[in-house]
Amino acid sequence: MIYASTVFEPRSGLPERQLPLRDVNRNAPWQALPAFWEALALVRRIRPAVIVSTGAGPGLLVLVAGRLLGVHTVWIDSVANAERLSMSGWLARRFVELHCSQWEHLADGARTKFFGRML
Amino acid sequence: MILVTVGTQLPFDRLVGAMDALAPSLGVPIFAQIGHGGLAPRNMDWAPMLSGEEFLRRFAGATTVVAHAGIGTVLMAQRWRKPIVLVPRRSGRGEHRNDHQLATCAELRGRRGIYVADGIDDLAVLLKQTLLPAGDDAELDQRLGLVEGLRRQLHRWS
Numbered sequence: 001m002i003y004a005s006t007v008f009e010p011r012s013g014l015p016e017r018q019l020p021l022r023d024v025n026r027n028a029p030w031q032a033l034p035a036f037w038e039a040l041a042l043v044r045r046i047r048p049a050v051i052v053s054t055g056a057g058p059g060l061l062v063l064v065a066g067r068l069l070g071v072h073t074v075w076i077d078s079v080a081n082a083e084r085l086s087m088s089g090w091l092a093r094r095f096v097e098l099h100c101s102q103w104e105h106l107a108d109g110a111r112t113k114f115f116g117r118m119l
Numbered sequence: 120m121i122l123v124t125v126g127t128q129l130p131f132d133r134l135v136g137a138m139d140a141l142a143p144s145l146g147v148p149i150f151a152q153i154g155h156g157g158l159a160p161r162n163m164d165w166a167p168m169l170s171g172e173e174f175l176r177r178f179a180g181a182t183t184v185v186a187h188a189g190i191g192t193v194l195m196a197q198r199w200r201k202p203i204v205l206v207p208r209r210s211g212r213g214e215h216r217n218d219h220q221l222a223t224c225a226e227l228r229g230r231r232g233i234y235v236a237d238g239i240d241d242l243a244v245l246l247k248q249t250l251l252p253a254g255d256d257a258e259l260d261q262r263l264g265l266v267e268g269l270r271r272q273l274h275r276w277s
Contacts, residue, residue: 007127025216050273072276074269080190080219082226098272102265103226115268116261119194119227 002046006058019046024057026087032061039065047071054078055088067095074098077106079117121246122181123151126189127168130156131214134206137239138185139163145246150177183250185242188220193233197258202250204234204242231255 006023019042022035039062043051051066052074053059063073077089079102085093093099093111100113107114123138125131135153142149142162149163152174159165169177178184179199186192188205196203207224208214224235232253236242 027216050276052269074272076265076269078190080223083219083222086219098269100265100268113268116264116266118262118265119190119197119258 002048004042004058004062021058021062024061026057032057036061036065040069043069043071050074052076053092055086055092057088060088060092063092063096072097075100077101077112079103079119081106085112120177120181121145121147121149121183121185122177123149123153123163123165123185124174124192125152125154125156125187126192127154129208129215130154131187131206131208132156132158133212133214134185134187135160135165137206137242140239141243141246144243147182183246185236185246188223188227188235190223193223193227193253196232197254200232200252200254202232202234203253204236204245204250206236206242230258 002017002019004019004021006021022031022038024031024035035058042062043065048071050072051063053063054076055078063075066073073096075089075092075096077085077100081089082103085101085106099111100115101107102117104114106112125134131154135151135156135158138149138151139160139162151160151163151165152169153165153167178195181201184192184196184201184203186203186205188207193203205224207220210216210218227233228235232251234245234250236245
């Protein structure tokens with residue numbers, strides 16, 4: 001299990017296998033291009049069996065890279081999005097193999113599934 | 120001890136200022152992790168950012184946690200069985216990019232041990248009450264459901 005993240009957060013109890021990820025959000029869209037390039041390089045280097053992301057922008061780009069490179073992809077929309085999917089979650093819905101919301105009323109029984117939630 | 124935390128990503132001076140103003144009337148020690156905020160509290164102990172280890176130590180030792188409506192903090196409160204008072208960030212005040220913390224609060228309001236304060240008055244009232252610890256079995260079932268759903272899919276791929 002390898003974690004790629006924009007922040008190093010020892011408090012979340014992550015193991016030492018953490019890789020840095022460039023931050024991307026819609027306030028600075030120009031960062032998406034280099035970030036996507038780095039995501040491609042990252043997936044090529046790690047060659048994971050599955051990529052799981054809860055978003056947001058940076059995770060989405062790694063999933064796109066994974067999909068292009070033939071890696072299994074999972075999106076778990078953050079439990080913070082209780083009223084509607086996040087913007088990145090909405091975009092991920094179109095291409096990931098397994099797409100979950102953590103709220104039953106946001107699952108549609110087809111593309112977006114519900115299994116439970118973190119809290 | 121009351122622990123105040125605004126998460127690691129964005130400042131939340133409205134919450135820090137409110138707790139600092141309340142501090143003298145609460146009669147208990149308060150520690151605030153204020154992140155990148157520009158407001159230096161006068162009536163409570165604080166730090167911009169604690170190490171993960173130190174934060175955990177303070178969290179475990181707290182009687183009550185007061186926080187922005189961040190999921191990570193809510194999860195920690197449930198894990199450590201702490202009462203948590205949430206103050207949602209509002210995009211209209213420049214506290215976040217959107218109002219998802221309001222939606223989070225709307226969903227979590229009324230859960231055992233999770234309290235929502237919409238303003239400083241609510242905070243004052245809540246912090247003078249006896250608060251229940253967060254976390255219960257139904258929430259654990261939800262968590263296991265998610266883990267099991269993912270496990271099944273990963274098994275199909277392996």
